[in-house]
Amino acid sequence: MTSNATLSFGSYDWICSRAALIVCPLLGATNYGIEPVCYSRNVEFGRTLVFQPATSFMHICALAMVIVMILHVRSKYTAVGRKEILIFFYIYFLEELLAIFLDSGIIPPSSNVYAWFAAVHTGLTAATYWCLLVNGFVGFQMVEDGTPLSLWTLQGTSAIVGLIVGLVAIGTFKNSAGLSSAKPTGLWILQFIFPLACVVVYIVAQFFLVLRTLDDRWPIGDILFGTAFWVIAQVLLFAFSNTICDAVSHYLDGTFFHALCNLFAVMMTYKYWDSLTKEDLEFSVSSKEKAWEVKETLLREDDDDSPSGSGYGGGAGYGQGAYPPQKGGYGQYGY
Template sequence: MGSTAFGNFNVRRALASKNASANHLHQAANMGRSTGLLQGFDLAGLQCTFTDGRTEAWHAAPDLLSSPDHDQIGPWGGCQLTGIPLSGGQHLGNLGSIILCGVAIVAAALMVLKSEKKRAAVGRREMQLFLLCYIIISICEIFSVGVFPLNKSVRLAFTSIHIGMIIATTWILMLNAVVGYQLIDDGTPLSMCLMLLSAAALLIGTGYIALDTGFQWTGYWNSSYELPNRNIALYVLYQLVPLVFLVAFFVLETILVLRVLGEVRPMVYLVAAAALFALGQVFNYDISKYICDGTSGKIDGALFETLFTLLSVVMVWVFWSSITEDDWPMQSTSTYP
């Protein structure tokens, strides 16, 4: 039996390990950008073509790959994020996003430590793995979305890792939802190895495509440097696949909480996490252009996307914590007169 704060549910045996406890979940892997309305994807991330023919400009991690100088300046137009001017003609593109990424790293590290204290929680190690991946994404975002002044090759490397980590982290997120069903024992070498190896395969595959696009090793993706700057492979891997993983995570967790645990209250936290994440995407896709124009390129919607994604991750951790036990129940002992 697996014990949670809201009741018991049948699971496989072998919950006697330290890492056992209840259900699982996490949200947000800072997927970056996700929408089902895009018809074409500008590899620069600054221009997307909708099914109704509209084109709008945004800033995203892949904008650094197909730009001639691997920055956010290119032939696609739109509001240019200039941020804070520095010496030598350089700019600190998105100071707000950089600061919030620092806050996200600290917050995620604290949640990793708090998770360590929940010794009876099902999926404790898997949750910590998700949070560690989120930390890596936040570090990469400082140098990609944050437009931190860097050497071109270094910026390309951070951008490629950023894109690869997004799909790997959302995959880990989805697997964390599966962990709650206890198909295999959580926290075991088998569980962790399967999760790490499959995520590594996605990271390496996606990262290679991004690196080959940026460095033009084989020339296979060179067409993305020509207007309308489309790269179908990165569009699918960066936009569509993570969205599928996120939807699967939400559905699996909803079934687990409502049907297996028979509770409703935890759904408040899960829905809040999904709403915060969606709100971040609204700022990133629909409002970003107006923020950029209104501030003369000082900031854009990426700042708010980073903020709401962080809040979403925190709410997911609160959700997970609310349905798992902190420690093993104390066994009652009989006393004799």
């Protein structure tokens, strides 16, 4: 079975014929939506029919990995941009959680609430990309990270982006407010052009940040790997989904590999952030122990050299270079 649709600006016909996207059942000139040529077979658990079981399982794996990354970020109490990157992971977690219910058919496309949940998911996806973009500028310290201004700016703009995209989506699904499911050009731009623009700007900003600010070039590798995984995710979904589906007898399709590679891209985003940050040594337990060892050694030397044997006679401490630990930041930024 093949599709005669061609790729065109603002049209979902070609895209939905190759990828079983969440929005596809709600778009098109008919009431049945746009069906993919080949999609993963359904599995019945008990009396419940589960769509896209492999993709749903991958969403569950993504939730588990995000929880692990969140716990690691939260443990780095004094790292720069810690609270901002946490917001990104929180939004991505919500997006993946909702995707489980929509991809698996727990919320069936025929239900009246499916369009509303699909609109929320579309808004969360756009908010995730926007949050990533804003996080890309945290390292430039235009606004001090962790402050109410920084956090409210990130949260507020992400909420506005998600709300606007969600309203456009539900208006398109319901053919209201001058929008049409038969010609969803606005939604097409927000779902495909907007994320691409966010990713491109984020990557350019991070290359500029690393090359102009850091002596270490290893974080560039994390950027390249994350970008590669994201690009591969789009290629496997839109170019090879039907080929994969036919090759494995409908057990998998491109949505599974799309979710997998997107998870890898998010993991590389965490790895990149982690490679740039280091904790504040002033609050590090291991660093405190080393500081005390140095201090005790200097005091012993003063006691040996001082005629009176007093620990105060030799002027050890700051005068001999026992400086207090300095606060860390983004790598060698020196903020």
